[in-house]
Amino acid sequence: MNDFEDYLIDGTYECLTVSDATQRIKSLLETELLPMEIEGEISNFLHHNSGHMYFSIKDAKAQMPCVMWSGRNVSLRFKPSDGLKVRVQGRITVYERRGAYQLEVYSMRPSGVGPLQEAFERLKQELNEQGLFDEAHKLPIPAIPSKIGIVTSETGAAIRDIVSVIRRRWPVAELILRPTLVQGETAAQDIAEAIAEFNEFGDVDVLIVGRGGGSLEDLWAFNEEIVARAIYKSMIPVVSAVGHQIDFTISDFVADLRAPTPSAAGELVVPDAFEVRNQMHNFLQHALRQVESRIRQGRQRLDGLIKSYGLRKPFDELKQLRQTLDEMQMHLAFLVKTKIIIERQNVVSFSRQLDSLNHKNILKRGFSIVRDKASKNIIKTTDQLLLDQEIEIKFAHGSGESKITQIHTE
DSSP: OOHHHHHHHHTOOOOOOHHHHHHHHHHHHHHHSOOEEEEEEEEEEEEOTTSOEEEEEEOSSOEEEEEEOHHHHTTOSSOOOTTEEEEEEEEEEEETTTTEEEEEEEEEEEEEEOHHHHHHHHHHHHHHHTTTTOGGGOOOOOSSOSEEEEEEOSSSHHHHHHHHHHHHHOTTOEEEEEEOOOSSTTHHHHHHHHHHHHHHHOOOSEEEEEEOOOOTTTTGGGGSHHHHHHHHHOSSOEEEEESSTTOOOHHHHHSSEEOSSHHHHHHHHSOOHHHHHHHHHHHHHHHHHHHHHHHHHHHHHHHHHHHSGGGSTTHHHHHHHHHHHHHHHHHHHHHHHHHHHHHHHHHHHHHHHHHHTOHHHHHHTTOOEEEETTTOOBOOSGGGOOTTOEEEEEOSSOEEEEEOOOOOOO
16 A cells, blocks of 8 residues: 555545645745746737736747736837747746646746747748739629628637628628638648639639637638638639737738628628618619709700790690600609619618517517626626626516526536
């Protein structure tokens, strides 16, 4: 029997709470380990609105979580970002809530560019020199597409955002999704194949290719040369919608149009139905006024001819022509007004369709909206819940408040 088992049998093993054990580990690490300087590449950088910076530094074999408090990072003379190689000085601390160690950074200075960022800049320069970014090669985006191809993950937030925006702005558009991987070793090949398949299919007006935000590593599939060349070869206009507004990938430079976010891509590829209807209504009204004006001018010229000496004798014939002109005017006015009535009915029909998508109507069918009481942020998944968290629940009529006592992740 080993020493550990003997210890248990003797009953002398001290039983600790998780908090007590974490406190001992924290004390041991923070007192025994001296401050150190570490070199690595920044990843998952976040500059929180509190002013604190959260990120990881990594090399080929390991990574380490870091925090740099706002009181220390205000003196930085450069802007940290993913892919930047830095040297940091600090001490190891333990974040008790997660039971995780982290490096509390005192100072940071750049020491070069990380391998991924170097690869990005190198490929960007090569493809630019080969003409893949030339404006002359870019295709125009159709003003009113009837079929839109989408290349992204079927489970990500990007597809939900794109569909939501397009359904709101132009409900008649047909959306065709080719689900792909958007992260991992085989993602780039999958994305390139999806673009090629849409071109073989041919029956779409524009492609949206992208995913939601993430780190440089998460977005790397859209920096692969195979994806860039697939976009360049596409005979269908491609809108690149990768990450957030601050994220740039190789796909953005090759694509015919870059959208800062997937939601923005939905707004860029389709018009607003209400604006189109208003423009059509104004055009028809303007056309009617133009026709009526020309008829008035023609009548005035005809009246002048009738009163002239040379045409007094064929007055009866001119009366016939005048009557014919009046009939043509009434018929044309009838056609234009009928067209306006039809378009107004279409506006009402589309308005009803859009109203059916209103979240208030969804609430009337038994759904509800859950918000964090303090921040007012909408809670979409259990990952956003904390025990004893106070929440507000919005129903179709009225609202209520509650507190989280249990969290089930399945």
